[in-house]
Amino acid sequence: FNMKLINLVQLVAESVEQHQIHALKKRQRMTFHSSIEKFFVTIDPNRIHQVLSNVLSNAIKYSPEEASIDVNISQEEECTRVSVADTGIGIPQKDLTRIFERFYRVDKARSREMGGTGLGLAIAKEIMEHHKGKIWAQSEPGKGTTIILEFCK
Numbered sequence: 001f002n003m004k005l006i007n008l009v010q011l012v013a014e015s016v017e018q019h020q021i022h023a024l025k026k027r028q029r030m031t032f033h034s035s036i037e038k039f040f041v042t043i044d045p046n047r048i049h050q051v052l053s054n055v056l057s058n059a060i061k062y063s064p065e066e067a068s069i070d071v072n073i074s075q076e077e078e079c080t081r082v083s084v085a086d087t088g089i090g091i092p093q094k095d096l097t098r099i100f101e102r103f104y105r106v107d108k109a110r111s112r113e114m115g116g117t118g119l120g121l122a123i124a125k126e127i128m129e130h131h132k133g134k135i136w137a138q139s140e141p142g143k144g145t146t147i148i149l150e151f152c153k
């Protein structure tokens with residue numbers, strides 16, 4: 001890990017910008033809002049970009065054409081939360097913690113079709129734990145999923 005003092009708001013904005021191109025291919029609308037301009041945290045920017053990249057590509061991959069994906073940053077005292085809310089297929093309640101296990105995929109047949117390995121969120125969780133951060137999921141099957149990343153000073 002190569003830790004640096006980074007403006008998280010800018011890093012997230014850049015990751016979103018990179019993924020907007022992929023969202024456009026499915027005519028999805030990916031928006032970004034932040035209630036703060038700056039939040040400096042000591043992180044490994046490449047690793048956190050990797051986390052964001054997986055979460056943003058999951059939102060695209062598991063949402064239909066023309067879905068909207070909203071990325072938000074909000075401040076809660078010493079902590080900042082980055083949320084990625086999609087309007088995709090959702091995740092059943094019983095799988096919400098298991099998706100962070102290695103190779104765990106909700107629908108095996110469908111996942112095979114979609115490609116990938118089922119490692120993305122397991123790696124994301126390890127990286128967040130190295131940053132004393134947290135990652136969790138909220139979802140309503142058929143309506144959408146929100147992945148939340150929390151960073152604290």
Ligand code: ATP
Binds near residue numbers: 106122145
């Ligand atoms: P990889 O990230 O290795 O390319 P993957 O995307 O299938 O493969 P993860 O990112 O670890 O693997 O996600 C694990 C599983 O969680 C997925 O296979 C999918 O079933 C479910 N999942 C993750 N994100 C979402 C989402 N936004 N909406 C619905 N299901 C999701």
Ligand code: MG
Binds near residue numbers: 054057058116121
């Ligand atoms: Mg993934």
